[in-house]
Amino acid sequence: MPVLGDHQAPEPTIFERSRPHRRASSLPVLDVPDVDPADVLPGVELAAEPPALPEIGELDLLRHFTRLSHRNHGIDVGFYPLGSCSMKYNPRQAEVAAGLPGFTDLHPWAPDRAAQGTLAVLAELEDWLTELTGLAAVSFQPAAGAHGELTGLMLIRAYHEARGDARRTIVVPDSAHGTNPASAAMCGYDVVTVPSGADGLVDADALEGLVDEHTAGLMLTNPNTVGLFEVDIERIAATLHGVGALLYYDGANYNAICGRVRPGDMGFDVLHLNVHKTFATPHGGGGPGAGPVLVSERLAAHLPTPVVARDPDGTLSWDHDRPKSIGRLHGFHGNAGVLVRALSFLLAHGGEGLRDMSAKAVLNANYVASGVGDVLPLGYAQHRPMHEFVSTGKALKAHGVRVLDLCKRLIDLGFHPPTNYFPLIVDEALMVEPTETETPETLDGFIAALRQAVAEAESDPELLRAAPTTTPVGRLDEGRAGRELILRWTPDGDTAGVG
Numbered sequence: 417m418p419v420l421g422d423h424q425a426p427e428p429t430i431f432e433r434s435r436p437h438r439r440a441s442s443l444p445v446l447d448v449p450d451v452d453p454a455d456v457l458p459g460v461e462l463a464a465e466p467p468a469l470p471e472i473g474e475l476d477l478l479r480h481f482t483r484l485s486h487r488n489h490g491i492d493v494g495f496y497p498l499g500s501c502s503m504k505y506n507p508r509q510a511e512v513a514a515g516l517p518g519f520t521d522l523h524p525w526a527p528d529r530a531a532q533g534t535l536a537v538l539a540e541l542e543d544w545l546t547e548l549t550g551l552a553a554v555s556f557q558p559a560a561g562a563h564g565e566l567t568g569l570m571l572i573r574a575y576h577e578a579r580g581d582a583r584r585t586i587v588v589p590d591s592a593h594g595t596n597p598a599s600a601a602m603c604g605y606d607v608v609t610v611p612s613g614a615d616g617l618v619d620a621d622a623l624e625g626l627v628d629e630h631t632a633g634l635m636l637t638n639p640n641t642v643g644l645f646e647v648d649i650e651r652i653a654a655t656l657h658g659v660g661a662l663l664y665y666d667g668a669n670y671n672a673i674c675g676r677v678r679p680g681d682m683g684f685d686v687l688h689l690n691v692h693k694t695f696a697t698p699h700g701g702g703g704p705g706a707g708p709v710l711v712s713e714r715l716a717a718h719l720p721t722p723v724v725a726r727d728p729d730g731t732l733s734w735d736h737d738r739p740k741s742i743g744r745l746h747g748f749h750g751n752a753g754v755l756v757r758a759l760s761f762l763l764a765h766g767g768e769g770l771r772d773m774s775a776k777a778v779l780n781a782n783y784v785a786s787g788v789g790d791v792l793p794l795g796y797a798q799h800r801p802m803h804e805f806v807s808t809g810k811a812l813k814a815h816g817v818r819v820l821d822l823c824k825r826l827i828d829l830g831f832h833p834p835t836n837y838f839p840l841i842v843d844e845a846l847m848v849e850p851t852e853t854e855t856p857e858t859l860d861g862f863i864a865a866l867r868q869a870v871a872e873a874e875s876d877p878e879l880l881r882a883a884p885t886t887t888p889v890g891r892l893d894e895g896r897a898g899r900e901l902i903l904r905w906t907p908d909g910d911t912a913g914v915g
């Protein structure tokens with residue numbers, strides 16, 4: 417039994433806490449005739465024994481799950497500089513908005529006239545997102561970024577096919593997030609990789625040699641995954657459009673440019689926004705996300721059906737009559753709760769607030785990058801990073817220490833580790849995204865922890881290789897844990913076939 421303050425003590429499973437006949441609730445005495453289930457369910461094979469559920473009192477039940485929740489790191493507990501994931505604070509006001517009964521009690525099959533509030537949220541969010549991105553129309557169906565990528569690529573394919581011009585390839589930078597080539601392959605495209613130049617930006621010369629009449633499009637995030645703004649974006653757009661191909665914007669890094677520059681103005685034709693990163697609901701928490709897809713006018717007819725329609729009298733409805741649509745990608749209205757949070761976040765910030773948000777995200781990343789640059793130099797130092805930066809820890813290898821060890825040591829020092837080993841183009845990559853919501857004191861604490869861990873790599877490398885030592889479990893065999901999932905406890909410890 418764990419004692420007060422002993423957060424390292426192993427927590428038994430709820431089954432091990434089970435005691436016969438112990439209950440968290442008591443039912444009133446049966447006041448209706450008792451029936452045999454076999455009589456009311458004829459032909460149904462009934463289990464001989466009741467299911468082996470844990471039997472536990474309410475207080476122990478509560479304590480068990482509260483204790484487990486304390487072992488989970490979240491943005492509400494501490495700094496979470498997970499590069500590319502924008503794990504920023506989720507304002508509580510967005511939660512309040514999403515929890516309003518008018519939204520939560522709406523039946524998914526409610527007729528349009530009874531769903532005017534939710535439709536109004538989606539119409540207003542469409543106005544915000546089209547204005548911010550410089551694109552023309554939106555689908556709210558995609559459930560996350562990767563789902564948005566697949567949707568966007570299906571739209572690109574529909575666009576080309578409608579012109580009788582089926583194309584084969586999608587170009588993806590070598591720095592791209594893994595979901596980019598995966599989505600393209602899933603959509604049936606061949607993936608062509610464009611290399612990065614010595615400065616970490618897309619090699620625009622190489623790109624020109626790679627595209628032709630078979631190229632359907634290019635997927636790009638800007639700033640890219642090294643945190644650098646693609647300054648050649650106008651040339652890149654002209655290269656793609658010059659061969660009749662389209663530009664896809666992976667909006668995962670939109671936090672860096674929100675309110676300052678618009679992907680539509682850069683030449684992008686289709687994009688997804690990870691609203692669960694940029695506008696509340698930080699992803700990584702395992703809950704639902706939303707990856708709305710926005711398109712320019714020429715792709716709008718192909719958007720998933722239905723889309724929100726605005727009648728002249730102000731009534732809103734779902735428009736299902738879209739013959740060129742690629743069809744449905746999600747049930748009902750997408751993950752509507754995440755979309756309510758996004759609108760709430762946008763309204764609370766306003767235009768100036770959003771500009772301030774991206775400025776501070778960039779400032780914070782550069783502050784940390786400067787604070788550790790002498791011990792963890794940037795992978796690509798020619799250009800200043802934006803909302804995140806990628807350092808290389810390759811010098812640690814001289815002490816037999818890897819960036820993974822450094823990250824594990826950060827856990828002992830009280831910080832969630834940054835993303836590591838991504839993007840692949842930086843040796844021993846450490847990708848830090850502080851986000852805009854952190855104070856200078858938190859950033860200073862993180863800088864100090866990183867510097868301490870780097871110093872220890874030289875003075876006491878074993879300390880890093882053994883970390884973490886302050887957590888209930890130390891290092892896991894991550895490969896095995898991922899491939900041999902054990903998700904169910906059995907009394908005899910028999911895990912065969914369990915997963």
Ligand SMILES: Cc1ncc(COP(=O)(O)O)c(C=O)c1O
Nearest residue numbers: 500501560561562593595666668
């Ligand atoms: C650059 C980039 N693209 C795409 C994605 C995929 O987004 P999601 O996790 O919402 O599917 C991510 C996720 O972190 C990302 O960082």
